[in-house]
Amino acid sequence: xxxxxxxxxxxxxxxxxxxxxxxxxxxxxxxxxxxxxxxxxxxxxxxxxxxxxxxxxxxxxxxxxxxxxxxxxxxxxxxxxxxxxxxxxxxxxxxxxxxxxxxxxxxxxxxxxxxxxxxxxxxxxxxxxxxxxxxxxxxxxxxxxxxxxxxxxxxxxxxxxxxxxxxxxxxxxxxxxxxxxxxxxxxxxxxxxxxxxxxxxxxxxxxxxxxxxxxxxxxxxxxxxxxxxxxxxxxxxxxxxxxxxxxxxx
Amino acid sequence: xxxxxxxxxxxxxxxxxxxxxxxxxxxxxxxxxxxxxxxxxxxxxxxxxxxxxxxxxxxxxxxxxxxxxxxxxxxxxxxxxxxxxxxxxxxxxxxxxxxxxxxxxxxxxxxxxxxxxxxxxxxxxxxxxxxxxxxxxxxxxxxxxxxxxxxxxxxxxxxxxxxxxxxxxxxxxxxxxxxxxxxxxxxxxxxxxxxxxxxxxxxxxxxxxxxxxxxxxxxxxxxxxxxxxxxxxxxxxxxxxxxxxxxxxxxxxxxxxxxxxxxxxxxxxxxxxxxxxxxxxxxxxxxxxxxxxxxxxxxxxxxxxxxxxx
Numbered sequence: 001x002x003x004x005x006x007x008x009x010x011x012x013x014x015x016x017x018x019x020x021x022x023x024x025x026x027x028x029x030x031x032x033x034x035x036x037x038x039x040x041x042x043x044x045x046x047x048x049x050x051x052x053x054x055x056x057x058x059x060x061x062x063x064x065x066x067x068x069x070x071x072x073x074x075x076x077x078x079x080x081x082x083x084x085x086x087x088x089x090x091x092x093x094x095x096x097x098x099x100x101x102x103x104x105x106x107x108x109x110x111x112x113x114x115x116x117x118x119x120x121x122x123x124x125x126x127x128x129x130x131x132x133x134x135x136x137x138x139x140x141x142x143x144x145x146x147x148x149x150x151x152x153x154x155x156x157x158x159x160x161x162x163x164x165x166x167x168x169x170x171x172x173x174x175x176x177x178x179x180x181x182x183x184x185x186x187x188x189x190x191x192x193x194x195x196x197x198x199x200x201x202x203x204x205x206x207x208x209x210x211x212x213x214x215x216x217x218x219x220x221x222x223x224x225x226x227x228x229x230x231x232x233x234x235x236x237x238x239x240x241x242x243x244x245x246x247x248x249x250x
Numbered sequence: 251x252x253x254x255x256x257x258x259x260x261x262x263x264x265x266x267x268x269x270x271x272x273x274x275x276x277x278x279x280x281x282x283x284x285x286x287x288x289x290x291x292x293x294x295x296x297x298x299x300x301x302x303x304x305x306x307x308x309x310x311x312x313x314x315x316x317x318x319x320x321x322x323x324x325x326x327x328x329x330x331x332x333x334x335x336x337x338x339x340x341x342x343x344x345x346x347x348x349x350x351x352x353x354x355x356x357x358x359x360x361x362x363x364x365x366x367x368x369x370x371x372x373x374x375x376x377x378x379x380x381x382x383x384x385x386x387x388x389x390x391x392x393x394x395x396x397x398x399x400x401x402x403x404x405x406x407x408x409x410x411x412x413x414x415x416x417x418x419x420x421x422x423x424x425x426x427x428x429x430x431x432x433x434x435x436x437x438x439x440x441x442x443x444x445x446x447x448x449x450x451x452x453x454x455x456x457x458x459x460x461x462x463x464x465x466x467x468x469x470x471x472x473x474x475x476x477x478x479x480x481x482x483x484x485x486x487x488x489x490x491x492x493x494x495x496x497x498x499x500x501x502x503x504x505x506x507x508x509x510x511x512x513x514x515x516x517x518x519x520x521x522x523x524x525x526x527x528x529x530x531x532x533x534x535x536x537x538x539x540x541x542x543x544x545x546x547x548x549x550x551x552x553x554x555x556x557x558x559x560x
Contacts (some may be wrong), residue, residue, distance in 0.1 A: 043292070052446065078448035091438040096431075103436050106429055107448050115430035115461065121427055165447060 003030040005169055005199045006082070009059035013043075013050055020046045021105075022223035028169075028216075033191070033200045038220035039243065043205040045087060047220070048173050051201075052084045053077045064169075083167035087174050087203075089154040093147025097138055097157050100146050101129040104164035111228070129164070134188055136160045137175070144247045152183030156190065163194060172202040176209055188213055219243075257558040258505055264417075265509065269412045271430040278408040280474065284472040284516045287559035291496040292422050293465035293506030298494075299503030300426050301458050301519040303353070306361040307368025308493050310348070311341040313465035313485025314371065315470025320347050320480035321380055332395045332400050334414060334471040337559055341467020344371070349459035356441075365487065369555075370487045386481030390474060401475070410430050411472050418465050425461060425503060434458055495533065499540050499546030506560050 006028040006244045013021040021043045027156045028034045036044050049055040049064060064082055072080075087137050092100050105125040106112055114121070133139055134157040141149060146157055154173060162170060175191065176184045188209055190202065204210050210217060210231065218225040227237040234240055272281045290312050297303050315337030324435075352363045373382045392401035398558045401407045410437070424433055437451050444451050446545040474480045483489065493513065500511025517534070522529045544551040553560040 054442065054445075066442060073450070074445045075450045079444055082449075084446050086443065086446070090440055090443040092443065094439055099432065103432060103444075104447050106469045107430065112429055112433050112449070113429045113454075113457065115457070117428050118424070119427045119429060119432055122432065163449070191302045243412050 002146060005030040007063040007067060009061045011050055011057050011062060013046055014058045015057060020223050021050060024225055026218060029197060029199055030199055031126060031217040033195060033213055035214035035217045036201065036203045036220060037210060037217060042220040043223040044220055045173060048084060048171055048203060052171060053232050059130050077189065081168035083162050083165050084171040085158050085173055086161055087177065089158055091146040091154050091157050095146060096143055097146050098126065098129050098142040100157055100159050101164050102160045107130060108165050132160045132164055152179050154247040155187060160192060174205060176206050184209065255559055257560060261467045261506055273405060273408045280520055282304040282408055282411045282476045284512055285411050286469050286476065287496065288509040288512035289415045289418045290466055290469035291493055291512050292419055293384060293462045293469060294493045294510045295497050296422055296425065296458060296462040298497060300431065300434050300438060301455055303356060304361045305364040306490055307364035308466050309485050309489035310371035310485060311345055312465040312470040312489060314340045314344050315382050315467030316474040316480035316484040317387060319471030320390040320474040322386060323393060324390050328474055329397065330395050330410065333476060334468060335502050337471020338464045338468035342464035345460045345463025349456050353455040353459060363467050367492060368487060375482060376484050386479060390478040392475050392478065407476060411476060414468065418468055448481035451545055475482055495537055499547055501550030504553060504560055507547050507549035
């Protein structure tokens, strides 16, 4: 089956004359791990911001599960099951790891406007939150402040928080950026483990991660799609070699 | 209870003990003035301390609470507690549209928008007939509580104000330590992330704003009854500035900070009153020392040193 979960049609975003994303038509297959690569300034993160509605496209359409989401607000997109992570690790630093995950569970399961109730009603989410933390190897960190965790563990916490929403599709913005070798391996293993039943679109700079993990790769340069295909196809593409690999290995 | 942890529970018991003995040691009207200022600062702290939004126009809600409580008391002769609560209704009713406009921006823009809106409220109060313009609303009767307790007795009035203050104080604490409060803190920490988890953050900010303005209105209402007067000073931007000063001095985002800050500021105003303009100069100096030497405020600094959660 070649079902498409997320599709963009000639998605374009201009910033006062500068075209950051120029007529990008993406099509992400349900259940795949799809990578978005390209040199700095190629428009990868802008694409993410457009897909999750943190930015509004100037032109073009975005379809998620066949539904037009072009005009929706970011929180609505998240509620539909399209959840993103951020390039800079996005945790709530002055809350504990457990509270971080609980915040996602609390949203998914309601009761978030109750200002007259004790926060102890949230204890019923503790078990599920701990299970999610254990899943990403943070079973020791439940009571620690998220801001105090080492970088790799912050990223793991971020993934645990995202998974708490049980999203159909995850958008991961450079999940291994700035990590040491061991942490990279751990995150890659984690992504493999969470993959069943989900679709993942990720921006990634580390090509060895992309090679081992991703089914389809889209290469962006200067806001346009340069090439698309599996790793072998894309890495053999002459323009990709000059535009991306060429500069990366210069 | 009310989500207080051990340190905070001890602090609260101490606070209640002080509330009980204070009118026997100090002049009750002075303590009432302090409590009104403290409740106002606690309400303000809900926005700055837990949502991370600095409102520079909170006097509008405090002052409107004053006017509405004074007016309803004087013209409708309603119960004293009802008049104070009318102040809260006024604060919330004004907070809803103004908050709806202001929460669309954050940081300095939020502060400037709240200031601008509060100035509009100020000029409305100068012109509107019901406020009495420059004269304000004077000779407001304190009336009766539940129809039979005569509040012209300072001690009776004191217990009412102390009860209103304590209820407001505990309500704010409950709000901060509720499922809703947890979301507020996440917005303060990282708003884009809260959005990406599916929270419509504007809704949360607006509810917090209205709760804050409602309690500011209650504080204003109580003050109007204590002094029997509602004037332009209560809606003036200097009152907005004073609540910022009070909260910073006591400690942003701490439970007891605004109360301690109010105690310091109101005491300075009272005991230094005979030095005239020097009050303002002294306040300015204290404020500068606070910002330079102990940025966490009095309570924030004590809590950090002793590793307590106050």
